Amino acid sequence: MKWYRLIFSQAQPIHIGSFIWGVVNETAAFIPGWTMWGALTNTYLRFNKFKDIEKSKEFFTKITNFYPAKACSKNEDKNQILSSLKCLFPKYEKGEFGFVEVPISEFDEDNNNFVSLDEFRFEFVDVIVSTAVEPVNRKAKDESLHEFEFILPKSKIDNCSLYWIGLIGFEDKEEYNEDLLKRYFSTLFVGGDIKYGYGKLELFDVQEIKKEEDLNSWNIKQDGRANIALESPLKQYVKFSGQECFEGEIKLIAEFDFSKNISEVSRASYYINIGSKIVSNMQSKNGDYNYLGNYFLYKGMLKP
Amino acid sequence: MEKKINKWDIEYTVYGIAMDPIYIGTGGYTIGRVDNTIVRDPITKLPKIPGSSLAGTWRYYTVLELLSKIKDRQPDMNTVKSIEKPTVVEKIKEWIEKNSNEWNSLTGWYSFNGNVVAKITCAGQDNTPQEELSNSPYTEDKEGKTGHCGHCIVCKGFGFSKKDFSWQGMIYFSDLHILFFPVFTLYGTKWITTEEVLKCAGLFKKLGDNASDQSQSSGQQFFRVLIQNEEKEAQAEKSEKEYINLGWMYLPCTRESFSIDLEKVKFENFELKPENVVIVPEKLFSQIVNSNLEVRTSVSINPITGAAKEGALFTSEAIPRGTIFYGDLRIFDKSAFAELESKAGELPSSCALIEALSESKHFFETLGIGGMTTRGFGRLKLELKRKETEDDKNTSIQSTEDSKTVSGGEQR
Numbered sequence: 001m002k003w004y005r006l007i008f009s010q011a012q013p014i015h016i017g018s019f020i021w022g023v024v025n026e027t028a029a030f031i032p033g034w035t036m037w038g039a040l041t042n043t044y045l046r047f048n049k050f051k052d053i054e055k056s057k058e059f060f061t062k063i064t065n066f067y068p069a070k071a072c073s074k075n076e077d078k079n080q081i082l083s084s085l086k087c088l089f090p091k092y093e094k095g096e097f098g099f100v101e102v103p104i105s106e107f108d109e110d111n112n113n114f115v116s117l118d119e120f121r122f123e124f125v126d127v128i129v130s131t132a133v134e135p136v137n138r139k140a141k142d143e144s145l146h147e148f149e150f151i152l153p154k155s156k157i158d159n160c161s162l163y164w165i166g167l168i169g170f171e172d173k174e175e176y177n178e179d180l181l182k183r184y185f186s187t188l189f190v191g192g193d194i195k196y197g198y199g200k201l202e203l204f205d206v207q208e209i210k211k212e213e214d215l216n217s218w219n220i221k222q223d224g225r226a227n228i229a230l231e232s233p234l235k236q237y238v239k240f241s242g243q244e245c246f247e248g249e250i251k252l253i254a255e256f257d258f259s260k261n262i263s264e265v266s267r268a269s270y271y272i273n274i275g276s277k278i279v280s281n282m283q284s285k286n287g288d289y290n291y292l293g294n295y296f297l298y299k300g301m302l303k304p
Numbered sequence: 305m306e307k308k309i310n311k312w313d314i315e316y317t318v319y320g321i322a323m324d325p326i327y328i329g330t331g332g333y334t335i336g337r338v339d340n341t342i343v344r345d346p347i348t349k350l351p352k353i354p355g356s357s358l359a360g361t362w363r364y365y366t367v368l369e370l371l372s373k374i375k376d377r378q379p380d381m382n383t384v385k386s387i388e389k390p391t392v393v394e395k396i397k398e399w400i401e402k403n404s405n406e407w408n409s410l411t412g413w414y415s416f417n418g419n420v421v422a423k424i425t426c427a428g429q430d431n432t433p434q435e436e437l438s439n440s441p442y443t444e445d446k447e448g449k450t451g452h453c454g455h456c457i458v459c460k461g462f463g464f465s466k467k468d469f470s471w472q473g474m475i476y477f478s479d480l481h482i483l484f485f486p487v488f489t490l491y492g493t494k495w496i497t498t499e500e501v502l503k504c505a506g507l508f509k510k511l512g513d514n515a516s517d518q519s520q521s522s523g524q525q526f527f528r529v530l531i532q533n534e535e536k537e538a539q540a541e542k543s544e545k546e547y548i549n550l551g552w553m554y555l556p557c558t559r560e561s562f563s564i565d566l567e568k569v570k571f572e573n574f575e576l577k578p579e580n581v582v583i584v585p586e587k588l589f590s591q592i593v594n595s596n597l598e599v600r601t602s603v604s605i606n607p608i609t610g611a612a613k614e615g616a617l618f619t620s621e622a623i624p625r626g627t628i629f630y631g632d633l634r635i636f637d638k639s640a641f642a643e644l645e646s647k648a649g650e651l652p653s654s655c656a657l658i659e660a661l662s663e664s665k666h667f668f669e670t671l672g673i674g675g676m677t678t679r680g681f682g683r684l685k686l687e688l689k690r691k692e693t694e695d696d697k698n699t700s701i702q703s704t705e706d707s708k709t710v711s712g713g714e715q716r
Contacts, residue, residue, distance in 0.1 A: 046638075126346035128330075128343065130354075132360075132428060133360060133364070134428055135424055135425055135426075135428030136425075138364075138677075141428065141429055152347055153347075155347075156346060159347070189476075193356070195359060195462075195472065195473055195475070196354065196355035196359055196477055197354065197355030197356075197478035197479040197631070198355075
C-alpha cells in the first residue's frame with residue numbers, strides 16, 4: 001500500500017459532534033477517522049456526480065484519526081510553517097486525557113509538553129448561543145435555545161494557527177496518488193453546521209510516507225495491519241476483545257446511519273480509547289501480540 | 305481536471321452595508337458595562353453576523369417572496385392530499401397537469417414544481433420533524449402547527465429533515481465579517497480596514513513604485529495609519545507630521561497609495577471613495593471597532609406614571625450604520641441526486657436558487673436582520689457578486705493576450 005501524510009490548514013471554525021449535554025452540543029478535540037472518511041468520500045462523490053456510491057465508500061477507509069497541530073511561525077513560507085508544526089497526539093497523564101506536543105519530525109512522545117484536554121479547550125474551543133425563530137411572528141422559538149461548541153482556527157492565547165494531520169493509505173494503483181489527493185481535496189468540509197460558515201479545511205501539504213517507522217508511530221504497518229508498541233499511547237481506537245490489559249479508558253463506539261432524521265446505529269462495539277496504553281496481553285504467555293496483527297486500520301479504528 | 309473543480313461549486317461573495325445599527329445578541333450574557341452584547345469572532349473580538357443568522361433570515365425572506373407571488377395560485381392542501389397518487393411528488397405533478405394554465409404562467413424559480421405545497425412554515429425550525437416526508441405537507445402537531453413541506457425550492461435549497469429522509473440543502477453561507485468600519489475623524493467619516501481584511505476579501509493589491517505614482521496622479525490617495533516607533537518618530541519630526549483621530553484615538557499617520565478594488569463594493573447610490581478609506585494596523589483594528597460600536601442605554605417606562613421603571617435600566621451595543629460586511633455563499637450542484645426523485649422530487653438548479661436569493665434579499669432592507677428590528681435596528685442592504693473562477697481568469701488572461709497581439713503588445 002501507498003501511504004500519504006495529509007496536513008490540512010483550518011480555514012473556518014469546525015464542530016465535531018461529540019456529546020449533547022442538555023442544550024450544549026459539545027465538540028470533540030480531534031477529527032475521528034470516520035468523520036474524515038465521510039468528508040473525503042462526500043467530496044469525492046460530488047466530483048464524480050455520485051456515481052458508484054457503494055464502491056466509492058471503500059476508497060478512503062484506510063484512514064487514521066486526524067489530530068490538531070499548532071504552528072506559531074509568523075513567516076508565511078510553507079517550509080517554515082512545516083518545521084514549526086507541533087502535533088498534538090493523544091495521551092493520558094495521571095489518568096487525565098490530553099495531548100502531548102510533538103514536533104513533526106520527532107516520534108519520541110515521552111519528553112514533550114503535555115496539554116490537558118481542558119487546556120486545549122481553553123485555548124481553541126469556543127461556544128455560541130443560538131435560538132430558532134418562529135417564522136410567523138419572528139420571536140425566538142420556545143425551547144429552541146442551544147449552545148454550539150467549535151474549534152477555532154487560531155489560538156485565543158498566542159494567535160498560533162491550527163492544522164490537522166493524519167494518514168491515508170491506498171492500494172497500489174496508479175490513479176491513487178498525490179495528484180488525486182491534491183485535485184479532489186484542496187478544499188474539504190468536515191463536521192457539523194457546514195452550511196453556516198463552519199468546517200472548511202484547506203489542503204496544506206501531502207507527502208508520501210516511505211519509512212516504516214513513520215507509519216509505526218501511527219500504529220500501522222505498510223499493509224494496513226496494526227502495529228501496537230507496548231506502553232505507547234494509541235493513536236487509533238483498538239477493538240476491545242476482553243484479553244487486553246490496558247491503562248486508559250474504554251469507549252463504546254457506534255457507527256450511525258445519518259440518512260434519516262433519527263439516525264440509526266448500524267454497528268456498535270467497545271474500543272480502547274486513543275491515548276491509552278496496552279500494557280500486557282492477559283492471554284499471551286510470551287508477551288507477544290500476534291492476534292493484534294490481524295487487526296486492520298478502518299476509519300481510525302483497528303479491528304479484525 | 306482543474307476546470308472540473310471550478311465548475312463544481314458556484315461561489316458568490318456577499319457584500320452588505322448596514323442601513324441601521326445591527327444587533328445580533330449573544331443570548332443575554334453580561335460582560336462589563338454592556339447588558340446585551342453582540343456576537344463576536346472569538347479570536348479577533350470583531351463583531352460579525354453569524355452565517356446561521358444570515359441563512360435563517362434569508363430562508364424566511366425567500367419564503368415570503370415566494371408566497372407573495374404564488375399564494376393565489378396554490379391549491380388547498382386537502383386538494384393535493386385527495387389526489388389519488390401514491391407519492392406527494394406524483395400528486396404535485398398531477399395537480400400541475402390539471403392546472404397547467406394557472407401554474408405554468410409562473411416563470412423562473414417561482415415555477416418550481418414543489419412550490420405547489422410551499423407554506424410559511426417552510427421557514428424557521430421544523431415543527432413536525434417526526435413526520436414522514438410523504439405526510440409532511442399536511443400533518444399538524446398537537447398545537448396545530450405544520451412543519452417544513454420538504455418539496456419546495458426553499459426546503460430543497462436550505463435543507464430539511466424528516467423522519468425518513470434528511471436533506472442537507474444546497475446553499476452554504478459563511479459569517480459576514482466587517483470589511484470597512486465607519487469612524488468619525490476630524491476629516492469627516494472614514495471607513496477603516498486592514499491589509500489582512502482586504503487580502504481576505506480579495507480587494508487588496510499593493511502597487512509598485514511606478515504604479516503608485518500613476519495612482520497618485522489620478523488622485524487615488526487615502527490615509528494609512530501607523531503606530532510609529534522611535535526611529536520613525538524621529539524621522540517624522542524632521543518632516544511634516546500628520547495625525548488623525550479615530551473616535552477617541554489620536555494617531556500619527558501617513559498617506560500612501562494603494563490599489564483597492566472598490567468597484568466591487570457598491571450599493572446602488574452608495575460608493576466608497578478611496579480617499580475615505582483608512583488602513584490601520586491589524587492589532588489596532590479590533591480596538592478601534594469595539595470602542596466605536598453603537599452603545600445605547602435604555603430604560604423601561606412605567607405606563608401609569610410615565611416615569612422610568614425602577615431597576616429597568618439596560619445597555620445594548622450594536623454594529624453601527626454604514627458598516628460594510630463581506631462573506632461567502634456557495635451553491636453545491638446536487639443534480640446527481642436525481643435518482644432520489646421518487647422521494648425528494650426534482651431539485652432546483654443553481655440558477656434558480658441564486659434567483660431566489662437575489663429576488664428575496666430586498667426584505668433585508670425593510671425587515672432587517674437580528675434583534676430589535678421593530679426599534680430602528682437591523683436593516684441591511686446586500687449585494688451578490690459572482691466569484692471569478694479559474695476558468696474565468698484563464699479566459700480573461702487569454703483575452704488580454706489576444707488583445708495584446710492585436711494591438712502589437714500595447715496594453716489597452
